[in-house]
Amino acid sequence: MTEQGRAGLGAPVADQRPAGPDEAATADQVVFAGVHKWYGDAPAVHDFNLAVAKGEFVTLLGPSGSGKTTSLRILAGLESATAGEVYLAGRAVTDDVPERRNIGLVFQNYALFPHMTVAQNIAFPLQMRRMKKAEAERQIDRVLTMTRLTSFRDRYPRQLSGGQQQRVALARAFVFDPSVLLMDEPLGALDRNLRDHMRLELKSLQQRVGATVLYVTHDQDEALALSDRIGVMHEGVLQQTAAPDELYEEPVNSFVANFLGQSVCLPATRVEKGEHTIVEVEGMAGRILVDKDNDCSAEPDGEFMIRPERLRIGADRPDASERNAVRCSVVTQVYLGPQIEVHLRTDEGAEMQVMAPSAARSEFAAGTSHWLSWAASDCRFLARVT
Ligand SMILES: Nc1ncnc2c1ncn2[C@@H]1O[C@H](COP(=O)(O)OP(=O)(O)OP(=O)(O)O)[C@@H](O)[C@H]1O
Numbered sequence: 062m063t064e065q066g067r068a069g070l071g072a073p074v075a076d077q078r079p080a081g082p083d084e085a086a087t088a089d090q091v092v093f094a095g096v097h098k099w100y101g102d103a104p105a106v107h108d109f110n111l112a113v114a115k116g117e118f119v120t121l122l123g124p125s126g127s128g129k130t131t132s133l134r135i136l137a138g139l140e141s142a143t144a145g146e147v148y149l150a151g152r153a154v155t156d157d158v159p160e161r162r163n164i165g166l167v168f169q170n171y172a173l174f175p176h177m178t179v180a181q182n183i184a185f186p187l188q189m190r191r192m193k194k195a196e197a198e199r200q201i202d203r204v205l206t207m208t209r210l211t212s213f214r215d216r217y218p219r220q221l222s223g224g225q226q227q228r229v230a231l232a233r234a235f236v237f238d239p240s241v242l243l244m245d246e247p248l249g250a251l252d253r254n255l256r257d258h259m260r261l262e263l264k265s266l267q268q269r270v271g272a273t274v275l276y277v278t279h280d281q282d283e284a285l286a287l288s289d290r291i292g293v294m295h296e297g298v299l300q301q302t303a304a305p306d307e308l309y310e311e312p313v314n315s316f317v318a319n320f321l322g323q324s325v326c327l328p329a330t331r332v333e334k335g336e337h338t339i340v341e342v343e344g345m346a347g348r349i350l351v352d353k354d355n356d357c358s359a360e361p362d363g364e365f366m367i368r369p370e371r372l373r374i375g376a377d378r379p380d381a382s383e384r385n386a387v388r389c390s391v392v393t394q395v396y397l398g399p400q401i402e403v404h405l406r407t408d409e410g411a412e413m414q415v416m417a418p419s420a421a422r423s424e425f426a427a428g429t430s431h432w433l434s435w436a437a438s439d440c441r442f443l444a445r446v447t
Pocket residue numbers: 100104105123124125126127128129130131132279
């Protein structure tokens with residue numbers, strides 16, 4: 062292991078699971094330990110630490126260029142790490158050629174061989190592994206049944222729909238019983254309806270066979286629907302890895318809060334830290350009480366954050382002392398069927414949106430004044446990462 066790799070083991074940035082191979086070797090199917098990747102003098106992945114347990118579905122979620130694909134390619138052996146180690150089932154594979162890693166790959170463009178039938182496409186990885194013909198036939202039948210493709214076995218890819226082609230790609234990845242499946246935007250080329258449908262199929266398939274999956278997407282709905290845990294990436298750095306609900310409820314910084322779900326994030330300054338943290342928020346009068354202070358730095362500057370569904374609007378100022386309240390007026394409202402989205406501006410100029418039932422839409426005409434309130438326990442003070 063390189064020195065930088067060793068250094069990374071002691072300091073997993075955001076993954077709460079053990080990242081070192083010694084503790085993780087038996088329990089974890091995949092371990093990234095202090096992985097760095099530089100292209101020339103440009104960093105693509107920085108000190109990446111992640112452990113994926115056997116049978117777990119973990120998604121790397123992040124905007125374009127955040128280092129998701131590079132991390133996957135390093136694990137597959139298609140790219141070499143500048144520093145750090147990767148382990149599969151407790152074995153260091155950093156220097157192994159891709160064929161020795163026993164990894165199944167599924168990409169957005171399926172990469173099926175056009176001149177081969179469905180069955181021949183699926184047989185390909187077994188031929189590469191020189192599997193005996195009778196055993197190969199058994200395995201092909203198994204995955205054809207699993208992906209509901211038995212009646213399509215003699216068709217060519219051009220005779221299949223996009224969803225069917227993607228199922229062939231899945232069958233081909235599952236057929237040699239890989240220790241881990243890596244999927245890079247595998248549903249990206251499908252239209253919305255088919256994508257939603259394939260999502261369910263993929264999840265149920267993964268659960269049935271207990272496959273370990275590392276998945277890449279920039280689609281947060283897809284990540285939420287599929288994953289046991291999600292790792293949010295930004296500029297090559299894994300910001301936080303957690304279960305979907307924890308990531309939504311307990312984001313560690315403003316980037317995670319903004320990337321997953323809607324949030325109101327406003328620049329804020331901490332003026333007191335005690336039982337409650339007290340902050341001054343840009344565009345809000347007075348001092349705001351915050352129960353959850355995630356910014357560990359000594360710096361007073363950070364971000365005030367609250368999810369819009371935790372905000373209440375009403376005609377009167379609430380008198381409970383633990384509730385924050387600011388005066389605001391309606392800028393406009395957007396009708397969305399069962400709900401309306403009310404766009405508000407505080408008297409001091411901060412803009413935000415809240416949802417309200419459509420039945421109440423006459424109360425929120427443009428220009429009308431209201432009190433916006435929320436509990437101290439529902440808002441956070443976060444480190445600013447933009
Ligand atoms: N072969 C390469 N040579 C030089 N730079 C590269 C190479 N591959 C990737 N990069 C750079 O590394 C960074 C991370 O790229 P990567 O493809 O891992 O991001 P990503 O999060 O998967 O993005 P996307 O969602 O667009 O696929 C980007 O800045 C990209 O331009």
